[in-house]
Amino acid sequence: MSYVKVKQLTKRFGSNTVFENIAFTIEKGEFVTLLGPSGCGKSTLLRSLAGLNQVDAGQIKVNDKNITNEPPQNRGIGMVFQSYALFPNMTVEGNIAFGLKMQNVSKENIRQKVANIIELVELKGKEHQYPHHLSGGQCQRVALARALVVKPQILLLDEPLSALDARIRKHLRQQIRDIQKELNLTTIFVTHDQEEAMIMSDRIFLMNQGEIVQQGSPETIYTKPINEFAASFMGQYNLVSAKKAKDLFGIHVDSKVAIRPESIYVREPGRVYGSHVSAPTLVTVKSHQLLGSVIRYQVTTQGCELTVDLLNRSSERLLEPGSELELMFNLNELQPVSAA
Structure with missing residues (x-):
């Protein structure tokens, strides 16, 4: 039985429908990412699951309990925001302990739980510091610890890494994933960063204009x-x-086809290619970008412009x-795509 069930969820702000009849299921312990461009409805959907936005129609069930009309504090959901939302007048320890105090947990239990979670998020030694003394990455770990310490049924993460620099993002996204796996915590993550979604997710829900247009494993979403x-x-x-496609690949199709830049090869003289590789096509280099281990070329041929990624060997x-x-062209990598 699925742990999270969302049925026909609809949210409007006045005459603006953000999403309508959204439906999906999530298994216990699964890490799901809502991925899409700004304005597609992913953050509004997350806030609706948390109870911060009341929905206009539909149903949300967690562990077979209907929480659609429950207030946020009764949903058993932890949420981490992009902006940290820490209390500036409280120490790291105080921020993390806040939710436990609201639950009337004993002082001794609070002390032990906070100490355990501080160690888990690698903030030992920072217990008595205030948010303004911490780096952005440390503040985000405090926000994560505060959400985790109350042992939520579901963890919701609303673009928690987007304000951080690239080095800290890479470290923190791996730390979040490691903690999520260790705790077997059902997690829903919002991002507009494709790489982040690919690295962190068990499944990706790709959203556009208020709809989940495709869902599946990172490999499926990327390759198909x-x-x-x-x-x-x-x-x-x-x-x-x-x-x-007929001119370049020698195939007959009824729709557009997509091919990844890394599925295009430079012909090597003397090498024998299989039947899954097209005949050579002469192209002219328009420009190039050096992307570290990859060189990205823009080339033109027969009135068509293509992007080609080649390994940067020297x-x-x-x-x-x-x-x-x-x-x-690797013909096995051609993917027919519809317009909508």
Whole structure:
């Protein structure tokens, strides 16, 4: 039996419908990410699950209990915000203990629980410091500890890493995932960052304009986009019309096809390619970007512009604008996509 069940959930602000008839299930201990562009409804959906926004229709069940009309404090849900939302006049210890005090937990139990959670989030030695003495990453760990210490049924994370620099983000997202696995905590995470979603999730719910347009494992969402939006949002997919697909790949299709930049190869003289690889196509380099271990080329051929990612083996591999090379396409990686 699914741990979280959402049925026909609808939320409106006046005449604006944010989402309508949203439905999904989540298993216990699963890490699910709501991924999508700004304004797609993902944060409003998260806040509706938390009870911070009242829904206009539908039902939310957790562990077979209907919590649709329960106040936030009775839902057994912990939430971490992008803005930390810490009490500036309380120490790290005081911030973390706040929820336990509201539950009338004994002082001795509070002391023990807070000490345990401080160790879990690696804040030992910071117990008596105030938020203004902490870094952004440390403040976010305090917010995480405060949500975890009350042992919520579900943990909701609303873009908690977006205000942090890249190095701290990478460390903290791994720490969150490790803690989530250790506690077997059902978690719903909101982000607009595709890489973050791919790394952290068991499943991704890809949202656009108030709808979940596709859901599945990170691998499925990335390698098998269901439509043009999914293909364009999940990376640098090349979208090729049916007519161009016939010219470039020698195939007959009724819709556009998507191909990933890393599924396009430079022809190597003397190498024998299998039947899953297309015949060579001559292209002209338009520009290039050095992305560390990858060189990203924009190339043109037959009136079509493509993005090609090649492994950066040495600086000698950099091809200047105007250079010509022969490309081959992995036909097994072609993915037909619908317009909507």
